[in-house]
Amino acid sequence: MMRVKLKMKINKYFNKSSGCWRIIFFFYLLCASLAYADDTIVGASGHTVFPLNTDKIQMVSEKVKIKMESYYAVKDAAILTRRAFVTCKFVFKNISKHKIKTKVGFPGDLYRWSDAVDVPDLNKFTVYIDGHPVKIQIKKEITSKEPNYGEDYRNWYTWDATFPPLKTIVITNSYWVALSSDQETSWFEYILVTGANWAGNIGSASIEVVYPNKQELKMFVKEIKPVGYKIIKNKIYWEFKNFKPKENIKIIEKNYRGLNDFKG
Secondary structure (H helix, E strand, O other): OOOOOOOOOOOOOOOOOOHHHHHHHHOEEOOOOOOOOOOEEEEEEOOEEEEOOOOOEEEEEEEEEEEEOOHHHOOOOOOOOOEEEEEEEEEEEEOOOOOEEEEEEEEEEEEOOOOOOOOOOOEEEEEEEOOEEOOOEEEEEEEEEEOOOEEEEEEEEEEEEEEOOOOEEEEEEEEEEEOEEOOOEEEEEEOOHHHHHOOOOEEEEEEEEEOOOHHHHHHHEEEEEOOOOEEEOOEEEEEEEEEOOOOOEEEEEEOOOOOOOOOO
């Protein structure tokens, strides 16, 4: 886990003196101007990145599938909780008449120094644009900083993308992550709210969380957010239409350390 302590003070993003420069730094637009895990456009300042809004590119649709590893398939001593294997497919449309080249990012979990809870990395993170692999970079977003103590941050997985005028492109992300945990619970969070940074509403979205079997889902799942989900056998499912996300997907599980009598 990367825990770099910055020596310089990071200005709170979007302040009056630097907001314009941050946009210019990352945006190479052929049009006049372009005005948190869903993909979103990101900007930068010093050693930190942050999400930006756009009114030129729309998220037409998204499909997210989260496949939970069986709790009793965990054999790696370094991984104390189950893993989630995630695949995301996004369809974007450039609604302007100009080609747009920009930096796109996918957010990892937020690390809070005061919580003393390890935040797992996104492992084997891949990006494909229209079926072609794309090189990624990991950037750090400083969300808050306490002198002499620590900083809250999240890692962003970023890449360059080109959006042709009045056309759609398909971006696919995949990764796996070990669930975050404390003494009593484990949890998985998919950051949906960054999808609100794209132009207008998201046309449609489906999010599916698949457990190995309905017994594990019933026994381990303690809380599900947000409301509006359906449970069908071993699946938790959300479907949204023409919406702006205001909440993230979060699955909270009970911890059963050393439980041996459960048969999935």
